[in-house]
Amino acid sequence: MRTPADKTIGLSFISHPAKSAKLRWSARLVFPPDTGPDGTLELLVNDGENEPVASGTMELAGMLVRIRGGKGSLAYADFVRGKHEKGIWLHRKGAIPIPGRLAFG
Amino acid sequence: MTDMEWHALVKEGGDAGWKLVWERVVEPESRSMRSSELMDKYSITAGDLMGMLYEEMIGRGKIDLYRGEGSLQGWLRKYVRGFILAADPAKHGELSIENAHPDSEDGSSAMDIPVPPGRQIAHNEVWDMTMKCFSSLWNEDPERAYIHLLKTQFHLSSEEVKEMLDVSSAANVDQIFSRNVKFMRKSWVDHDKNG
Numbered sequence: 001m002r003t004p005a006d007k008t009i010g011l012s013f014i015s016h017p018a019k020s021a022k023l024r025w026s027a028r029l030v031f032p033p034d035t036g037p038d039g040t041l042e043l044l045v046n047d048g049e050n051e052p053v054a055s056g057t058m059e060l061a062g063m064l065v066r067i068r069g070g071k072g073s074l075a076y077a078d079f080v081r082g083k084h085e086k087g088i089w090l091h092r093k094g095a096i097p098i099p100g101r102l103a104f105g
Numbered sequence: 106m107t108d109m110e111w112h113a114l115v116k117e118g119g120d121a122g123w124k125l126v127w128e129r130v131v132e133p134e135s136r137s138m139r140s141s142e143l144m145d146k147y148s149i150t151a152g153d154l155m156g157m158l159y160e161e162m163i164g165r166g167k168i169d170l171y172r173g174e175g176s177l178q179g180w181l182r183k184y185v186r187g188f189i190l191a192a193d194p195a196k197h198g199e200l201s202i203e204n205a206h207p208d209s210e211d212g213s214s215a216m217d218i219p220v221p222p223g224r225q226i227a228h229n230e231v232w233d234m235t236m237k238c239f240s241s242l243w244n245e246d247p248e249r250a251y252i253h254l255l256k257t258q259f260h261l262s263s264e265e266v267k268e269m270l271d272v273s274s275a276a277n278v279d280q281i282f283s284r285n286v287k288f289m290r291k292s293w294v295d296h297d298k299n300g
Contacts, residue, residue, distance in 0.1 A: 001268065001269075001271045002268045002269070003268075003269050004148075004261060004265045004268075004269065007259070007261075009255070009259055009261075009269070011251070011254065031269070080270060080271045083247060083248045083251060083270055083271075084246055084247055084248050085247065086243065086244065086247055101240060101243060102239075102243055102247065102250050102251070102254065104235060104236060104239040104254065104258070
């Protein structure tokens with residue numbers, strides 16, 4: 001298990017449509033180059049107005065990732081372990097959870 | 106063995122014909138000076154080319170287009186060379202279910218791709234349909250969607266994908282990718298029928 005030695009890979013996820021831009025979200029999971037099983041992936045989460053999500057929890061790859069100031073982190077090994085998990089949600093206090101999906105492109 | 110006999114074996118999709126495809130077509134082309142440098146540059150392996158050629162010939166039925174005019178080896182080699190040239194990231198604005206890019210994910214332009222005005226509507230429709238098919242792929246198995254994305258958008262070799270997602274082998278990645286392409290094409294037809 002290792003990411004490519006000379007490339008940074010960023011997978012994008014986007015929310016399903018929601019009524020307000022504040023409820024919508026987009027996320028980017030960054031795989032640094034040459035990262036092995038003990039490595040960590042950075043998760044960057046913005047709302048539909050392109051502002052960092054101040055606080056929340058992202059459900060991704062079967063893990064709950066705590067988001068603070070638009071950022072969170074996920075163990076690379078956990079992501080690979082949960083690569084078959086379909087559920088992607090952003091949970092925020094006082095707001096309904098909004099599901100999302102992997103973006104193509 | 107004549108070209109038409111070889112053609113019949115290739116069309117059957119079995120090892121006998123495809124072993125010769127590897128030996129006479131894919132391997133020599135991937136070792137050639139004109140292609141090896143580009144393959145390194147675009148991170149594609151001979152195994153990737155084999156998978157693409159199989160998908161094109163068997164999956165899409167292109168093998169039926171061979172009419173025996175010229176050598177089968179030369180005819181197949183043109184496809185392989187085409188795959189290598191098409192791996193150039195600068196060409197990825199083409200309308201293709203395998204490597205379509207977004208003009209718009211949320212109404213804003215995510216990537217500027219020069220599209221002639223008359224083709225803009227068709228381009229957006231293709232993109233919307235691609236997204237539906239990709240969502241269907243995700244619902245089948247997210248790992249398949251990750252593999253599709255890493256191969257088509259990030260141009261990782263099968264070996265790199267295997268390492269990154271901890272898949273059992275590069276050949277397995279090739280098989281999954283080949284199945285993905287077939288699945289996307291079938292989804293396209295299904296979505297088209299059902300609106």
